Amino acid sequence: MSTPRIVIEQAIPECVAGVLEAMFFAVPGKLDEQPEEGSGSRLVGVEFSGAPSGRLRLWIDAAAASALASSFLGVEEAEIADTDRDQTACELGNMICGAVVSRLESETAIALSSPVIGMRDASCRESLQSSAVCFAVENGCLAVDLELDGGAGE
Amino acid sequence: MADAIERGSPVVMSQDCLAEISSNADERRGLRVLIVDDSPVMRNFIKRVLQMSELEITAVLEAGDGGAALDVLRSQPVDLVLSDLNMPVMDGEEMIRRMSDNDTTRHIPVVVVSTDSTHHRMEVMTGYGVRGYIQKPFQPETLRSEVERILGAAE
Numbered sequence: 081m082s083t084p085r086i087v088i089e090q091a092i093p094e095c096v097a098g099v100l101e102a103m104f105f106a107v108p109g110k111l112d113e114q115p116e117e118g119s120g121s122r123l124v125g126v127e128f129s130g131a132p133s134g135r136l137r138l139w140i141d142a143a144a145a146s147a148l149a150s151s152f153l154g155v156e157e158a159e160i161a162d163t164d165r166d167q168t169a170c171e172l173g174n175m176i177c178g179a180v181v182s183r184l185e186s187e188t189a190i191a192l193s194s195p196v197i198g199m200r201d202a203s204c205r206e207s208l209q210s211s212a213v214c215f216a217v218e219n220g221c222l223a224v225d226l227e228l229d230g231g232a233g234e
Numbered sequence: 235m236a237d238a239i240e241r242g243s244p245v246v247m248s249q250d251c252l253a254e255i256s257s258n259a260d261e262r263r264g265l266r267v268l269i270v271d272d273s274p275v276m277r278n279f280i281k282r283v284l285q286m287s288e289l290e291i292t293a294v295l296e297a298g299d300g301g302a303a304l305d306v307l308r309s310q311p312v313d314l315v316l317s318d319l320n321m322p323v324m325d326g327e328e329m330i331r332r333m334s335d336n337d338t339t340r341h342i343p344v345v346v347v348s349t350d351s352t353h354h355r356m357e358v359m360t361g362y363g364v365r366g367y368i369q370k371p372f373q374p375e376t377l378r379s380e381v382e383r384i385l386g387a388a389e
Contacts, residue, residue, distance in 0.1 A: 168275050178348075182350075189352055192320045192350070193320075193322060
């Protein structure tokens with residue numbers, strides 16, 4: 081049986097692609113380096129509790145947030161407000177977290193907290209672990225990492 | 235009039251009577267769907283999917299948590315509930331449990347639309363009589379087909 085850490089590392093790219101393609105009609109490309117640009121970016125956190133427990137963090141830059149909000153809401157980018165970008169980023173984090181957590185073998189229910197915007201205008205490098213997986217999407221970037229409590233699966 | 239119909243006699247109705255019957259039929263034909271999700275953008279997305287449906291959905295109501303949804307169900311007729319599970323204030327599971335315990339709401343079909351697809355959770359929802367379960371993320375066509383399956387069968 082794979083450890084949770086291994087499952088997570090395999091699941092993140094697949095789940096990010098699955099969410100973006102199904103709900104946002106976007107196809108992500110994997111990036112080898114963490115993006116630097118911080119202005120207009122958002123850091124979304126989603127906590128999950130159960131066995132295991134932990135948190136997912138999603139960093140998304142302004143360009144990706146605008147493009148994905150436009151697609152999700154079905155309106156032109158010029159009509160997208162900051163609240164739309166925030167809410168879309170939160171929902172994206174929620175769905176990615178749910179999809180990754182669903183891959184973990186758990187005998188009990190795992191509950192997700194409501195996603196929250198934890199930081200703005202920060203760089204991806206500062207906000208996430210070095211193990212974060214980065215993607216190019218539309219004209220922007222996003223990055224995801226997932227941390228388990230207690231070093232589970234290390 | 236009932237006796238006349240039973241005897242096979244022709245029934246003549248006034249214009250006012252015909253208008254009332256027609257109006258009532260129009261009201262019954264329209265379907266009313268309640269979307270329960272704490273994410274405004276997700277409610278918007280689901281609403282757009284419903285607009286693609288071939289069913290005559292005349293009203294789409296929204297609630298941000300289970301408690302607000304129960305308030306809607308107490309005051310307005312609803313033909314279908316599409317509900318998330320993980321929500322603040324009152325989560326979807328508690329809302330669905332209360333619906334199943336209440337004579338006026340237990341007959342309303344519920345489709346869960348949630349990131350949570352663990353076996354345990356799905357078993358619990360099935361126990362409460364949930365009619366469908368869609369995991370996020372989903373293809374819009376999947377949700378549309380499920381809504382049409384359930385509401386189409388109810389018509």
